[in-house]
Amino acid sequence: MSGGKEQPLLQARGLVKRFGRVTALDHCDFELYPNEILAVIGDNGAGKSTLIKALSGAITPDSGDMLLDGQPARFRSPLDARRAGIETVYQTLALSPALSITDNLFLGRELRSPGLAGRLFRKRDLAGMKRHARQELNQLGLMTVQNIGQAVETLSGGQRQGVAVARAAAFGTRVVIMDEPTAALGVKESARVLDLIRRVRDRGIPIVLISHNMPQVFEVADRIHIHRLGRRLTVIDPKRHSMAEAVAMMTGALAPAESVGVT
Ligand SMILES: Nc1ncnc2c1ncn2[C@@H]1O[C@H](COP(=O)(O)OP(=O)(O)OP(=O)(O)O)[C@@H](O)[C@H]1O
Numbered sequence: 001m002s003g004g005k006e007q008p009l010l011q012a013r014g015l016v017k018r019f020g021r022v023t024a025l026d027h028c029d030f031e032l033y034p035n036e037i038l039a040v041i042g043d044n045g046a047g048k049s050t051l052i053k054a055l056s057g058a059i060t061p062d063s064g065d066m067l068l069d070g071q072p073a074r075f076r077s078p079l080d081a082r083r084a085g086i087e088t089v090y091q092t093l094a095l096s097p098a099l100s101i102t103d104n105l106f107l108g109r110e111l112r113s114p115g116l117a118g119r120l121f122r123k124r125d126l127a128g129m130k131r132h133a134r135q136e137l138n139q140l141g142l143m144t145v146q147n148i149g150q151a152v153e154t155l156s157g158g159q160r161q162g163v164a165v166a167r168a169a170a171f172g173t174r175v176v177i178m179d180e181p182t183a184a185l186g187v188k189e190s191a192r193v194l195d196l197i198r199r200v201r202d203r204g205i206p207i208v209l210i211s212h213n214m215p216q217v218f219e220v221a222d223r224i225h226i227h228r229l230g231r232r233l234t235v236i237d238p239k240r241h242s243m244a245e246a247v248a249m250m251t252g253a254l255a256p257a258e259s260v261g262v263t
Pocket residue numbers: 019022023024042043044045046047048049050051
């Protein structure tokens with residue numbers, strides 16, 4: 001953890017986003033440091049998803065600044081953010097059920113065959129993609145999926161989530177953002193996804209994890225960003241506070257603790 005000395009990898013200052021009369025983000029700050037799992041928690045409607053959408057280019061904030069590696073960043077679309085190395089796994093998985101695992105991993109970013117066929121006719125390098133897919137799933141301990149030519153619709157919920165996480169890990173060269181990645185998963189499958197999240201962090205890619213699942217948050221997070229009424233209330237160290245305290249701060253029943261690692 002940083003202790004506030006390191007430069008944040010991804011940072012936001014004073015983000016504001018209004019939807020008509022609703023202020024979803026109300027001068028919200030955010031900091032993600034290299035090599036950390038940062039959980040974002042908050043009540044329903046607190047503005048967590050809106051924050052994540054701003055960080056991943058899905059919406060444009062009305063005002064405020066974002067910095068990537070200390071440099072001003074403005075993402076006009078999710079593709080823009082992806083190009084900058086920020087990958088997001090949304091609650092509603094953007095996987096294509098009828099396509100294979102390999103195809104899903106490379107959706108929209110297919111490798112082209114070397115030489116003229118690839119350059120001129122955009123011929124896909126199937127063997128290369130399979131090799132990469134296998135490598136990626138292997139590194140993340142996901143080789144329970146035996147056949148990477150298998151259609152995603154034939155996989156279990158946990159395996160599907162695994163593919164989505166693997167895709168984010170494969171292409172998220174700077175930051176991986178996950179919105180409720182274990183929602184709708186069983187205990188075993190959730191444990192697997194949490195394990196994956198740790199592995200991605202251990203590869204040196206920081207993770208933003210939005211979750212309502214307090215035990216899971218306390219299990220994996222290095223720091224916990226508590227969101228309330230459209231802004232960051234505080235950031236706590238899960239080793240220094242209990243789940244009950246975190247929930248009480250989140251709902252306004254307890255005064256926020258002093259932030260850790262905030263510049
Ligand atoms: N596209 C939209 N149009 C209108 N209002 C919106 C839109 N998106 C979000 N809001 C509103 O902004 C506020 C924050 O919503 P947001 O989804 O960011 O909260 P959240 O913390 O992610 O909630 P939850 O935990 O329930 O998913 C809510 O009042 C929501 O109704």
